[in-house]
Amino acid sequence: QTVVTQEPSFSVSPGGTVTLTCGLTSGSVSTSNYPSWYQQTPGQAPHTLIYSTNTRSSGVPDRFSGSILGNKAALTITGAQADDESDYYCVLHMGSGIWVFGGGTKLTVL
Amino acid sequence: EVQLVESGGGLVQPGGSLRLSCTASGITFSNYWMHWVRQPPGKGLVWVSRIKSDGSSTTYADSVKGRFTISRDNAKSTLYLQMNSLRAEDTAVYYCARSQGAVPGTIPPYYWGLGTMVAVSS
Numbered sequence: 001q002t003v004v005t006q007e008p009s010f011s012v013s014p015g016g017t018v019t020l021t022c023g024l025t026s027g028s029v030s031t032s033n034y035p036s037w038y039q040q041t042p043g044q045a046p047h048t049l050i051y052s053t054n055t056r057s058s059g060v061p062d063r064f065s066g067s068i069l070g071n072k073a074a075l076t077i078t079g080a081q082a083d084d085e086s087d088y089y090c091v092l093h094m095g096s097g098i099w100v101f102g103g104g105t106k107l108t109v110l
Numbered sequence: 111e112v113q114l115v116e117s118g119g120g121l122v123q124p125g126g127s128l129r130l131s132c133t134a135s136g137i138t139f140s141n142y143w144m145h146w147v148r149q150p151p152g153k154g155l156v157w158v159s160r161i162k163s164d165g166s167s168t169t170y171a172d173s174v175k176g177r178f179t180i181s182r183d184n185a186k187s188t189l190y191l192q193m194n195s196l197r198a199e200d201t202a203v204y205y206c207a208r209s210q211g212a213v214p215g216t217i218p219p220y221y222w223g224l225g226t227m228v229a230v231s232s
Binding site: 034036038040045046047048051052053055057087089091093096097098099100101102103104 | 145147154155156157160167169171205207210214215216217218219220221222223224225
């Protein structure tokens with residue numbers, strides 16, 4: 001069974017740039033997986049950052065961008081701020097109407 | 111203002127049943143695909159099920175297939191999740207989420223409700 005992979009944790013300095021990735025244990029991620037990215041702070045519902053690989057959700061600052069890098073989907077945060085410290089999840093379409101979330105990345109800004 | 115409000119969660123014994131509801135307001139509910147996503151305590155998001163805007167197509171994660179049924183009543187702007195044969199591992203916050211649109215790239219969960227807690231325990 002194919003699993004969606006994300007870095008368990010990542011750290012970035014304030015003002016720095018970080019790229020989080022979303023891959024597959026078998027195969028490559030492409031735009032046909034329609035990757036989406038979500039931000040979640042503890043106790044809150046998820047918030048959509050990016051959908052369809054690189055389309056920013058309404059109101060999301062352009063510091064957040066999505067792309068395909070190599071064989072993975074990627075979320076890049078430029079000019080990291082303290083309130084970017086959150087959990088980040090990707091979801092991929094695996095075909096036949098099935099969606100699978102990655103395990104999430106806990107981002108620390110320090 | 112768009113709102114999705116889940117209800118129906120609670121404590122249920124293993125083997126029991128529960129029906130979750132998600133009532134939408136501020137949108138034309140029938141335009142959107144809908145999803146259920148769950149999050150076990152302290153763990154990550156898990157996609158559970160989705161239903162097409164007109165209710166004609168449903169899909170499920172393997173972990174719930176045959177036990178859970180997603181449905182919708184577009185006249186009532188309400189999404190449902192009937193959960194049967196519940197297990198301890200179904201314990202989670204259950205979120206409903208609507209799609210951004212109705213074309214392939216806009217189908218995944220987009221706008222989320224606040225969630226309702228389901229606890230399966232004896």
